[in-house]
Amino acid sequence: MTDMGHIVIKNLRKEYIDRRHKRRSKDEPNECIGDCVLVLDNINLEFCEGEMVTILGPSGCGKSTLLRIIAGFDKPTAGSVVINGETLTGPSSDHIFVFQHNALLPWMTVQENVALGLRGMEDKEMMKEQIQEHIELVELEGFENHYPYQLSGGMQRRAELARALAVNPDTLFMDEPFTGLDFLAHMKMREEVVNMHEYFEKTILVVTHDIDDALIMGDRIVVLSGRPAHVKLSEKLDFPRPRSFVKNTELSKLRDEVYLMLGVNYAV
Numbered sequence: 530m531t532d533m534g535h536i537v538i539k540n541l542r543k544e545y546i547d548r549r550h551k552r553r554s555k556d557e558p559n560e561c562i563g564d565c566v567l568v569l570d571n572i573n574l575e576f577c578e579g580e581m582v583t584i585l586g587p588s589g590c591g592k593s594t595l596l597r598i599i600a601g602f603d604k605p606t607a608g609s610v611v612i613n614g615e616t617l618t619g620p621s622s623d624h625i626f627v628f629q630h631n632a633l634l635p636w637m638t639v640q641e642n643v644a645l646g647l648r649g650m651e652d653k654e655m656m657k658e659q660i661q662e663h664i665e666l667v668e669l670e671g672f673e674n675h676y677p678y679q680l681s682g683g684m685q686r687r688a689e690l691a692r693a694l695a696v697n698p699d700t701l702f703m704d705e706p707f708t709g710l711d712f713l714a715h716m717k718m719r720e721e722v723v724n725m726h727e728y729f730e731k732t733i734l735v736v737t738h739d740i741d742d743a744l745i746m747g748d749r750i751v752v753l754s755g756r757p758a759h760v761k762l763s764e765k766l767d768f769p770r771p772r773s774f775v776k777n778t779e780l781s782k783l784r785d786e787v788y789l790m791l792g793v794n795y796a797v
């Protein structure tokens with residue numbers, strides 16, 4: 530493994546201390562000697578610049594923990610995350626999360642929420658243009674002055690995406706981005722994220738429970754095992770887009786394998 534990839538994760542380990550039964554070694558105060566929860570164990574991964582990586586794994590295995598560590602919001606117990614050759618030490622403004630739920634500030638309009646990503650801009654005319662451009666990109670024109678409660682779940686999610694993209698981050702982190710959307714809104718939003726990715730060519734890391742989303746969206750799929758999570762699969766997905774399980778038998782075969790890997794015998 531080299532350091533040339535955009536994101537390189539080396540020998541990553543994460544333990545949480547169960548605070549109800551916290552015990553420490555007298556000699557090594559930073560060493561947890563009991564009641565630790567080992568969440569991630571010896572994770573080695575490499576993601577290329579501009580890759581959309583989808584991360585799957587059983588519930589509670591540590592997917593969000595892995596994402597938080599790569600984003601610099603949480604520290605690993607051991608190992609490192611190297612981004613563009615530099616070891617990560619904390620969160621950076623080059624990254625941004627699209628939060629799981631309700632990331633929009635409810636007292637601000639769509640326009641004001643998207644503007645949050647551009648606060649530092651001095652040229653106010655250009656800022657206005659960029660806000661509008663991103664609102665149009667996610668097809669929310671006409672809703673600029675609406676508050677989040679006046680939008681459907683899908684529209685809220687699109688506004689979150691516009692806000693995240695307005696920041697122009699190198700890497701976008703999405704933790705279960707389609708949770709709570711109905712089937713059609715889910716499909717449409719998924720298509721939008723794929724189109725957005727082709728257009729902006731950002732590195733996007735998506736944590737999901739949905740095997741089909743992972744295979745339809747990803748340039749690479751990562752499957753983690755149950756806790757403590759280790760990497761079961763990290764595979765490049767070289768399938769043409771738009772992807773179809775019906776039309777592409779190789780993709781359909783891989784889908785069966787991933788279902789099996791996650792303990793489901795028959796993919797439906």
Ligand SMILES: Nc1ncnc2c1ncn2[C@@H]1O[C@H](COP(=O)(O)OP(=O)(O)OP(=O)(O)O)[C@@H](O)[C@H]1O
Nearest residue numbers: 545546566568586587588589590591592593594595
């Ligand atoms: N701050 C914390 N302190 C202690 N334990 C934690 C903390 N955050 C997460 N955990 C534990 O780490 C494990 C992994 O949690 P995480 O949220 O990363 O899993 P996940 O795979 O994203 O779960 P899900 O698929 O259910 O969203 C869980 O057992 C959880 O209880």
